[in-house]
Amino acid sequence: MSTFEGKLLEIDGISVDEFTGKNITSRAFFLSHCHTDHMNGLNIVSNHLNNDSFIYMSPISAIIIKRTYPELKNFIRQLAVDETHLIRIPNDEVSYKCVAVTLIPAGHCPGSVMFLFEKCDGIRILYTADFRMTVSTLQKITHFHNDDGSTKTIHKMYFDSTFWNEDYTNFPSRSESSDYICSIIEEWISKGKEYFVSLSISAKYGSEYLYKEMYERLKMPIHVSNFMYDIYSQVLDMRPTVTNDPKKTQIHSCSTNYSCYAHNIYCLDNIKQANVRHVRPSAQIWNGWDEKSDLFKEKNDENFINVCYSSHCSHNELKEFLSYLKPKCIEPCVVPKDNPHQFYQSINEYAKDFIESPCIYEKKNLKLNVNETESLCDSKNIFLNNSDSESEEESLQRNTNNKMKWEITPIRALVSNKKIKLFTL
Ligand SMILES: [Zn+2]
Ligand SMILES: [Zn+2]
Numbered sequence: 001m002s003t004f005e006g007k008l009l010e011i012d013g014i015s016v017d018e019f020t021g022k023n024i025t026s027r028a029f030f031l032s033h034c035h036t037d038h039m040n041g042l043n044i045v046s047n048h049l050n051n052d053s054f055i056y057m058s059p060i061s062a063i064i065i066k067r068t069y070p071e072l073k074n075f076i077r078q079l080a081v082d083e084t085h086l087i088r089i090p091n092d093e094v095s096y097k098c099v100a101v102t103l104i105p106a107g108h109c110p111g112s113v114m115f116l117f118e119k120c121d122g123i124r125i126l127y128t129a130d131f132r133m134t135v136s137t138l139q140k141i142t143h144f145h146n147d148d149g150s151t152k153t154i155h156k157m158y159f160d161s162t163f164w165n166e167d168y169t170n171f172p173s174r175s176e177s178s179d180y181i182c183s184i185i186e187e188w189i190s191k192g193k194e195y196f197v198s199l200s201i202s203a204k205y206g207s208e209y210l211y212k213e214m215y216e217r218l219k220m221p222i223h224v225s226n227f228m229y230d231i232y233s234q235v236l237d238m239r240p241t242v243t244n245d246p247k248k249t250q251i252h253s254c255s256t257n258y259s260c261y262a263h264n265i266y267c268l269d270n271i272k273q274a275n276v277r278h279v280r281p282s283a284q285i286w287n288g289w290d291e292k293s294d295l296f297k298e299k300n301d302e303n304f305i306n307v308c309y310s311s312h313c314s315h316n317e318l319k320e321f322l323s324y325l326k327p328k329c330i331e332p333c334v335v336p337k338d339n340p341h342q343f344y345q346s347i348n349e350y351a352k353d354f355i356e357s358p359c360i361y362e363k364k365n366l367k368l369n370v371n372e373t374e375s376l377c378d379s380k381n382i383f384l385n386n387s388d389s390e391s392e393e394e395s396l397q398r399n400t401n402n403k404m405k406w407e408i409t410p411i412r413a414l415v416s417n418k419k420i421k422l423f424t425l
């Protein structure tokens, strides 16, 4: 559960994954994915947004948020994944700053992304958000690498530390977990048409990888609630994997707990309960799991089965992620209530060879050495041009090159794939 308060200390005027308190004065917002611990205040944020303030997110998150909060429709700006965009952060009515942002798939739930921010002074900040990624995937992400293959310097990393805990050293890979889940479902429903599976999902989103695997292997769509069906049917990949007709399938995931509701009716109500197998993918209860352990725990009998399935990295995967990118400064975004000091110490100890200590102990020390560069950057504010005959981009180029002597080139040079898109308002 995220404990991050929303502000990136290195970039004024923006907030990420938090829409309450001091964040409401921000002028640009970023949403990494649609889990409730990252959406605090999103339901009331429209009261505080100006005409030039926007909430940036991936296209899939935009579908979900528009469906959940229709009043935010005009404030949502979707940014293509795997591309770099130049975002304006308004300072006041006449001037703004720019920051480049790249959305990187986070492998956590549909539409979930990491945000890689790059400032005009060369400072690079990675907000990982919730993620599950192995080093072999990381190696393929061009945005993290220079042309010679070396990794780009990450000056600051806001880090999903959910399972930074020795009790969660390992998890099975997602494909191992989903293979196992498919096999126990297959075994059950092959007994006959009168046998059903109720899939109990702990978060609203996050099991879609599983749905796809099941659909491909079992050739049967998954019954989901009408609300979820509305959303999934707008996502091309997901459309065939789900149904809103409970009679079309033996697999039900129409609720987030052990019951199976649809249209407010218990859709397996008339089924003999002995014929319903409840399968619950989960990660939290799997402390101490290793390769020799089973992937499942039966609750009482064969009808209630917990399966180890994680959409966050294990402790080992987190260590590998840090060791590969070697961020100079780390701010963990999920800090345990019990013994936070020991938790910080453990990250610091692990990362001591590459971090610029003591950067993870106290917030005031987290600001790196960017004070000088920050003011340099501020002096490069761009002034809006009111002429209608000129495009925003032309205006930006003209102002930056001539008036303010700020060239866009340094930011272009920062990114490897050259596919910068100016986000037009
Ligand atoms: Zn989270
Ligand atoms: Zn999440």
Ligand SMILES: [Zn+2]
Pocket (backbone or CB within 6 Å): 223, 224, 246, 252, 253, 254, 260, 261, 262, 267, 268
């Ligand atoms: Zn159902």
